[in-house]
Amino acid sequence: MRPSKYILDEHGNPKVEPDLIKWGRWLETSDRHVDRTQIGDSKVSTVFLGLDHNFSNNGPPILWETIVFGGTLDQEQNRCSGSREQAEAMHFDMVLKVKQEQYETHESL
Numbered sequence: 001m002r003p004s005k006y007i008l009d010e011h012g013n014p015k016v017e018p019d020l021i022k023w024g025r026w027l028e029t030s031d032r033h034v035d036r037t038q039i040g041d042s043k044v045s046t047v048f049l050g051l052d053h054n055f056s057n058n059g060p061p062i063l064w065e066t067i068v069f070g071g072t073l074d075q076e077q078n079r080c081s082g083s084r085e086q087a088e089a090m091h092f093d094m095v096l097k098v099k100q101e102q103y104e105t106h107e108s109l
Contacts, residue, residue, distance in 0.1 A: 042071030
């Protein structure tokens with residue numbers, strides 16, 4: 001059975017945490033936010049999930065999520081595996097997508 005619970009080490013890198021109690025305590029006390037960006041009426045948020053969201057058991061664990069709240073892209077999301085740096089890049093890409101959408105919406109008015 002593949003590992004499902006992860007925490008971040010002191011450098012922000014995911015690592016398996018097999019102990020449910022340690023994992024739960026870490027989730028309660030950690031700041032799992034990678035970044036939050038407000039763009040007009042939209043907020044882009046990227047977080048470390050702590051649980052593998054790759055339910056197919058094929059490929060790497062999905063541990064990071066970026067989601068948009070509000071605006072025309074409300075609930076648009078991306079997920080990725082890998083490092084904090086990859087999650088930061090995913091956040092940046094979503095911010096650009098929201099900005100482009102808002103620009104195009106404004107231009108069409």
